[in-house]
Amino acid sequence: MEKHIFIVAGEASGELYGALLCRALKKIVPNVHIHGMGGSMMAEEGVRLITSISGSHGLIETFRLLRKLKSDFDLLLKEIKKIRPNVVVLIDYPDFNIPLLKGIKKLNIPVLYYVSPTVWAWRRNRAKTIAAYADAIALIFPFELDIYRPLGIKSEFVGHPVLDYHEEILPERLTKEEAKESLGSSPDKITVALMPGSRNSEIKNLLPLIIGSARELKKRYKNNIEFFMPLVHSIDVSLDEYINIVDRKRVGEVLSASDVGIIASGTAALEACFFGTPLVMIYKLSPITFFLAKRLIKVNYISHVNMIVNREVVPELIQDRANVNNIVMYVDKIIHDEAFRRNMLDAFIKVREI
Numbered sequence: 001m002e003k004h005i006f007i008v009a010g011e012a013s014g015e016l017y018g019a020l021l022c023r024a025l026k027k028i029v030p031n032v033h034i035h036g037m038g039g040s041m042m043a044e045e046g047v048r049l050i051t052s053i054s055g056s057h058g059l060i061e062t063f064r065l066l067r068k069l070k071s072d073f074d075l076l077l078k079e080i081k082k083i084r085p086n087v088v089v090l091i092d093y094p095d096f097n098i099p100l101l102k103g104i105k106k107l108n109i110p111v112l113y114y115v116s117p118t119v120w121a122w123r124r125n126r127a128k129t130i131a132a133y134a135d136a137i138a139l140i141f142p143f144e145l146d147i148y149r150p151l152g153i154k155s156e157f158v159g160h161p162v163l164d165y166h167e168e169i170l171p172e173r174l175t176k177e178e179a180k181e182s183l184g185s186s187p188d189k190i191t192v193a194l195m196p197g198s199r200n201s202e203i204k205n206l207l208p209l210i211i212g213s214a215r216e217l218k219k220r221y222k223n224n225i226e227f228f229m230p231l232v233h234s235i236d237v238s239l240d241e242y243i244n245i246v247d248r249k250r251v252g253e254v255l256s257a258s259d260v261g262i263i264a265s266g267t268a269a270l271e272a273c274f275f276g277t278p279l280v281m282i283y284k285l286s287p288i289t290f291f292l293a294k295r296l297i298k299v300n301y302i303s304h305v306n307m308i309v310n311r312e313v314v315p316e317l318i319q320d321r322a323n324v325n326n327i328v329m330y331v332d333k334i335i336h337d338e339a340f341r342r343n344m345l346d347a348f349i350k351v352r353e354i
Contacts, residue, residue, distance in 0.1 A: 003029055004085040007036035008076060008100065010053055010093035013267050015039045017091050017115060017161040022047055035083060037076060050079050069096060077103045089114050090134075098129055105133045113137045116144050120307075127151060141304065142354055162267055163274050163352075166252050173275075179256035183246070185226060190335060192217065193254050193277060194229040194243065197264035205284040206264050206322075213262055213327040214243060220328070228254045260334045262327055265302055269314065273305050273348045278341050280315050280330040282322045305351050313347040 005025065009018040019041035022034050026046070035048045043049055051072045077100065080088060087110045090097040094117035104111050113134040119127040120143065130137060131151035139145060140160045148155040180187050194214060196206040214227050218240070227243045230251040239245065246254060251268070255261065255275035263269050265283040272279045281303050301307050303314045315330045317323075334341050 003032045004083050005032055005034050006080055006083065006085040006088040007034060007038065007042070007047065007091065008088070008093070008097060009036070009038045009042065009091040010096050012039070012053070014091040014093055014115065015041050015053055016165065018042050018047075018089075019045045020161050020165055021089065021114070035079065035085070036089075037072060051075055072096075073100060073103075076100065080104060080109065081107055084109060086110070087112055091115050092117060094126055098126060098133075101130065101133045110135045115140055116148070119147060120144065141308070143308065160270060162271055166271070166274055174253065174256045176257060179253045182253050183228060183244075183250075183257055185228070185257055188224075190221060190225045190260070191258045192225060192227045192331070193258040193261035193263065193272070193279075194227050195251075195261060195263040195268040196229075197266060197268070202264055202266075206282060209282065209284070209322060209324065209327070210262055211239065211243070212324045213331070215240065216324055216328050217331060218242060220332075228258070230254050260331050262331065265316075265318075270304050273351050276345060276348055278334045278344045280317060280327055280334070282317045282327065284319055284322050305347060308351050308354065309347045311347075313344045 007018045007021065009015040015038045018036070018038050022042060022045035025032055025034065033048070034046065035050060036042065037051050037053065038047055038049055039053045073096065084107070088104055089112045090101055092115040097113070098117075101111055101113065111134045113130050113136070116130070116137060116139055117123070117126050124147075127147050128151060131148060131153035134153060136154040136156070137148055138156055138158045139148065140158065142157045145155055145157055174182065177187055179185075180191065185191055192214070194210050196203050196210050210229075217225055218227075228246055229239075229243055230246050230248045251271060252275065255272055255277045258277050261272050261277050261279035263272055263279045263281055265281050269279060269281050283302070301312060301316060302318065303312075303316055305314050306312050306316065317326050317330070334344070
């Protein structure tokens with residue numbers, strides 16, 4: 001009997017997780033038919049795309065985006081009802097996937113929720129909703145088990161898919177020297193990874209700050225420093241000639257080669273942990289969003305590394321603290337203060353062992 005699986009991923013990180021899941025499923029069930037919502041990575045893995053991911057949009061495009069989301073929602077629910085897959089996998093993307101989850105529940109089709117929303121930080125009631133409507137949840141952080149198991153849903157910690165991804169594409173970890181050679185980098189220079197995030201809003205908020213920090217570091221270290229910026233797509237910003245742009249797929253090489261990173265909060269910061277690259281973590285929100293977030297978020301740290309070890313080992317520069325002076329100060333500290341650097345690297349080892 002043919003097996004059908006439906007996967008819904010609504011943004012870039014979720015699509016990567018979906019593509020990795022498809023690859024693994026085909027090894028176990030070679031003739032499985034996979035349908036869903038995603039992008040080019042999932043399509044390359046043989047997924048029959050019903051619709052594409054919405055991507056990141058500016059305010060001007062908000063109404064167009066809402067129309068597309070409504071159309072996607074109706075189309076996916078109709079297709080799920082028609083195919084009646086053996087299981088539907090919903091990957092993160094809670095503002096879309098939780099309402100979709102409720103719709104699928106009425107069809108009596110099993111649902112696996114993969115990658116929990118950040119319920120440990122804010123809007124914790126979403127965990128109760130997922131537990132009420134999904135059949136199981138696959139979690140990427142161990143502390144999330146303490147949230148979901150008391151709610152009665154089958155919960156498993158499966159590890160972070162980004163780590164699986166890098167182990168797959170770089171099965172033999174490059175040494176710093178090998179990574180520098182691969183990038184055409186000088187072995188004697190300080191190498192800095194610049195990672196402003198993948199969403200348009202993140203790049204808009206953080207790229208000027210990162211460029212300003214790179215300029216100040218260039219003034220201080222002159223020709224003894226170099227910068228690499230892995231990007232998913234091109235950007236409409238003129239960068240200084242000493243900032244080297246590389247494809248996001250080479251992020252493993254960049255982080256392996258780097259002595260320090262200036263990195264946006266999120267998946268990239270966890271990747272730095274995986275590759276053992278000390279970093280300064282930065283993030284900025286619009287003033288209104290930050291005002292609301294301060295009143296809703298219920299965690300002491302936003303770095304996953306800091307949350308797991310329950311102390312600040314990665315400097316978190318958020319909002320007003322995210323400025324050139326502070327970034328450069330911490331980069332200097334990572335480069336010159338061996339005890340500070342070692343403390344961070346030791347914490348990374350503990351996180352990777354989980």
